[in-house]
Amino acid sequence: MLFGGGEIDAELSFTGLDAATFGNQVDVQVQRTQFTGQEGFAGQPPVILSTRVALDGSGGGTITVPNGDPMDAYRVIITPAVESAPVVDAAWQTRVEAEATTLAGGASVTSLATNAQATSGFKDVRGFSNAGASATWTVDVPRDGTYLLGIQYGTNDRPDGTNMKSGRHALFVDGAFEDLVQYTSTLSVTYKGRVEVPVTLTAGTHALSLRASQDGTTALPGSNIALDRFDLTEATTAEKSTYPANLARLSGDATVSWGAGSFGGHVTLGADGQAAFYLGAAEDGYYDLTVEYETTEAVDLGVELNDRELSGIGADASGRWQTTATVHVARGIQELTVAGEGVKVRGVTLVRNVEADARVVTIQAEDPSVTRSAGTTVETPGATYGSNVQGQYVGWLTAGRTLTIPRPADTEAGQYNFLVHFGNASRNTTHPYNTDGISRRATITEVGGDHSATGYFRYNYSYFNFWWQNVPLDLTTDDGALVVGNPTGDAPNIDAFQLAPLVGALVTERLDPDTVKPVATLVTPTTNGPFRTLDLRVEATDDRGLQRVVANIYKDGTLVKSTQTAAEGKRAATHAATVTLPDGAYTIRYNASDLAGNVAKTGTFDVTIDTTPPTATIKDGASFTVKTGETYDLISFKLHDAGKIDKVVLNGKTKDLTDNVWSDVNFLTPPTFGAVKGENTLVVFDVAGNSRTYTFTLN
Ligand SMILES: [Ca+2]
Ligand SMILES: [Ca+2]
Ligand SMILES: [Ca+2]
Ligand SMILES: [Ca+2]
Structure with missing residues (x-):
């Protein structure tokens, strides 16, 4: 249900909800959107009330919607009760009408007829052409943090009959200058726009003041602004909005489940099923767009953002997943469609990612690197207009004239947003109640590319008032220059351009916990030794990703050496090590752990280390050894090694022996066993x- 606001709380009664569909209790959530002026933007309406209602015998119930502003609007959603009720997610906010603030220095209240164009409370505050004019009010904020001061305003002066001034005010906090507020032009003083200024405040009471002058004596350019309403909204955390799939716009084969459990409440898509989400973004820039879904097999989702394919969203196995694409969007409402046969879609989250804005390249139209056709001009708006121009702008971009922008570094072929900071004051007539604005057009082509894009740039009240307009642009070369112009008519005035890759990053992660242990196998050694040094090799596998593979060496139950290899999330990894140890008996204990901390069953293997060479002693007794001087007629040896004798090599000739602690080589005289004189x-x-x-020496 949608309904408009009023002055008093509204009782909402309903009846006839079928128990077969709704059960015996329902979740009721109330979302509120606020009027932001004709030119303002409101994103996803926050949930201001969430309540669970037991249905009466006729399938009905009653709630009370808090309601104090006729310019608000409400959406009430009634669903079967889900595992966890929808949460109230409205940010802390305080609203003040400009006409309720303390006015000084010539600022005064103007009352408007109730049938005049929308002005909050039917009153605004004017008189800011006076340098001393100010509006001052007190706010009591709950926490230290960042707050957005939303100023609803109208611009006032069109000195040349065509270009509406933009304008500036000075914001003071607790009597100290804080920031300049830059306004952009509106159609008229009663046709409101909205600007938002971030302000850092400590918890407690503060005096906010908007003033016509920063220094108290000189009015700022275009200061003659009508102030209507001030909203101070907590904004310490990044802008975030969440869109459950079961409230999405569904088409084709799509089945809603309310269900229980943490993944309860989802949409199951069939072959032609699609869920469309309408996402609000308050700024031009990058947002982390996260899709949560469940698969029964490997699947690529079909995802389109504003009719542009986002490839690579999908899973390589069954399970619960989230894929986060860092995407560039233009301020406003985005359409996101999700398809995928057999996929359960839980919902979508959009979170502002300011850090990613480093990917945006800004090019000033007046920059010397931009090649401009003859006849185009580089101009500076008159100071009194209070323009938001960045430096200078380019004008007279008439039919056939172009701006050629060299391709910025690191902008290879791919999907982009191309934003134009434009100004356009073309009107058909100056009709008293119709805008009669004329949109201008510009075509963007890529040198060497195979297609172009056309942007439409609305009437925005002044040739010196610049707004960003996005033109989706797919580039097909890695370095072709961008050419901007209107082949058949006037392009708008242009201040600057931005080029931003549509997708900055894409990451898919598991949502369901990993409960499967890795498996670790000892590949080396394969015997118990003895060994001079210990060569270890442990191979491990995991269903998702390994953290590390470990082999530890114990002697008599005490750890004497720990070895391991980091596996960096790979599904298969090998740990190899060569370990030097004193002689003795040891036990290898080996295992592996996965990224979730599951540890493989630990294997054990016993080994012996022997670094001591064997000994040979000459046997006594004439039957074994006959010595003449320092040389021998006959010689025999008794051999010994605690780790067992393997063999002897006499003059390069090997004689294998039975592996024993004690052994013999007897009766050596040429040519026995290769013995020589x-x-x-x-x-x-x-x-x-x-x-x-x-x-x-043998004789
Ligand atoms: Ca007002
Ligand atoms: Ca510029
Ligand atoms: Ca695992
Ligand atoms: Ca030995």
Whole structure:
């Protein structure tokens, strides 16, 4: 239900809600939007009231809507009760009529007929051509933070008969100058616009004051503004709005579920199903657009923002997901459509991302890098207009004349928004009650590109009053210059351009928790040793993403060495390490953890380290060894290694031995086992690969 505001609280009664659809209780939420002047913008109406109502026997109930301003409007939404009732999300706000503030220095109240163009309270405050004029009021704010001072106003003077002045005021806080307020032109003093100024305030009481002059003696250019109403709204956190799918505009095969649970309340889309969301953005710039959805298999969602495809939104498996695309939008309402067969869509969130605005490239029309056709002019508005021009602007961009903008760095082919800061005061006649404005046109082409875009630039009351207008632009070359002009008529005056990639970043994340442990496998070693050094290799896998793979080494239950490898979220990872340890028996304990902190079942494996070479001693007894002087007729060795003897190599010839702690090489005399007359070299190896070398001479 939609209804307009009034002066007193409104009782809203309803009846006949079918129990088969609604059950025996309903959630009722009341959203309120406020009048922002004819030129202002209001985003998603905040929820000011959320209540659960038990239905009476006829499927009815009653709520009371708080209602104090005839210029507000309300939307009441009644749904089956959901798991968690809609939350009241209206920011703290205080409103003051300008005519209720303390006026000084020639500022005075003007009363308007109730059938005059909309002015809040049918009164505004004028007289700001006087340098001393001021409107001062007190606010009591609940918290330290940033507040947006919304000023509803009208501009007043059209000195040349064509161009409405813009204008400036000085904002003072607690008697100290805070900021200049830059207004843009409106149609007339009773046709209101709105400007919002951020103000940082501490909790408590403050005096806000709008003044015609900053220095108290000289009126600011265009200060003759009519002030209508002041709204101070808390804005410490980034602008954010949330759009549940079950309140979206649905078409095709789409089924609404109210349901229970954290994902209760969603829309299931069929093959041709689509959910359309209408998103409010208060500023030109980047926003994080998050889509929450559930899939039963890998799927790419079909998502379009203002009829432009946003590719890459989707999941590679079943589960609950959110994809956040950082997108550039122009101030106003955006249409977002979401499709995907079998996908459950929970909703969409839009959050301002000011940091991402670093991606926006601004080019002044008067910049020397811009090539201008002969006949175009670079001009400065007269100071008295209080224009919001950035430096200078370009005029006389008549039929066939162009501005050619060199392609900014790092703007390769892709989807862009191209914004034009334009001024246009073309009118058909100056009719008393019709605007009779004429929109101007400009075509944007890309040198070497294969298509163009046309922007339409409305009448905005002055050739010196600049507003941003977006022209969606797909660029097909990486460096083609941009050419702006109207082939057949007048383009608007142009102050500046902005070029912004449509999509700045795109991230898909899981929403459902990861409860599946990784699996870790010991690939090396495959035997218990003994080893001279320990070569470890552990392989791990996880269904979503690994944090790290770990192998720890214990001796007698005590940790002696910890080794690990960070896995950086990969689904498969290997940890390899070479560890040096003193001789002894050890246990490897190995596992892996995933990004959610799940830990694999820990495996164990026992190993022995042996770094001590074997020994060989010459056997006594004539049957084994016969020594003549320093040389031998016959020689035998007793071999020993705690980690077992593996083999001997005599003069390069290997003799394998049974792996034992004690072993023998007996009766060496040429040519037994490769023994030779003269010097012989015997190398004794243990199982771990340690060796010791002996030399002896045979006769
Ligand atoms: Ca007013
Ligand atoms: Ca400029
Ligand atoms: Ca896992
Ligand atoms: Ca050894």
